[in-house]
Amino acid sequence: MKYRQLDRIVSLDPGQRIVAERTLRADEEYLKDHFPRFPVMPGVMMLEALHQAAVWMIRTGDEFASALVLLREVRNVKFGDFLSPDETLVVTAERVKEADGLITVKANAEKQGRVTVSARLILERSGSNEPPETGTDADIIRRAKKQFKELFGDVSFTPNPTT
Secondary structure, eight states, X not given: OOSOOOOEEEEEETTTEEEEEEEOOTTOGGXXXXXXXXOOOOHHHHHHHHHHHHHHHXXXXXXXXXXXXXXXXXXXXXXXXXXXXXXXXXXXXXXXXXXXXXXXXXXXXXXXTEEEEEEEEEEEEEOOOSOXXXXXXXXHHHHHHHHXXXXXXXXXXXXXXXX
16 A cells, blocks of 8 residues: 555444544645645645555454455545645544445535534445455455554554454
8 A cells, every 4th residue: 555544543443433534735746736835734645544444344353364455436525625744634534334245424624613624425345356266365354463463563453252
């Protein structure tokens, strides 16, 4: 993941809700081109922070059972404020429902109590569609677990058995 959009997990209810933080640093590569005299986090990067939080929430809820969690649709996107260097987003993603294999997540990001972006995300668990004997899915899951631990340390949680 080239552009990691979450720095730490503040709270986690696996499969149900996650709160994470992301502080924008002045030296981030893309800020050189994104309004150089008024550097702000691009809206698509704020949306990606919502997406990454939702994926970690889902993955921890089923003990990383699926190799992939795919973004199928984004609805009702609203941008409310800019994020400038040294400001911190508080990202919240909450599961709303699961039906027909699709998981609906309500997500938003705020800074200092003001919403910067909100959206409904529709996600789907998936495998790689590679033959099991290739070990692709197992490798993806192993790497996702490793990345989660590298990014967030030993976040203790008990997976929700109903997800």
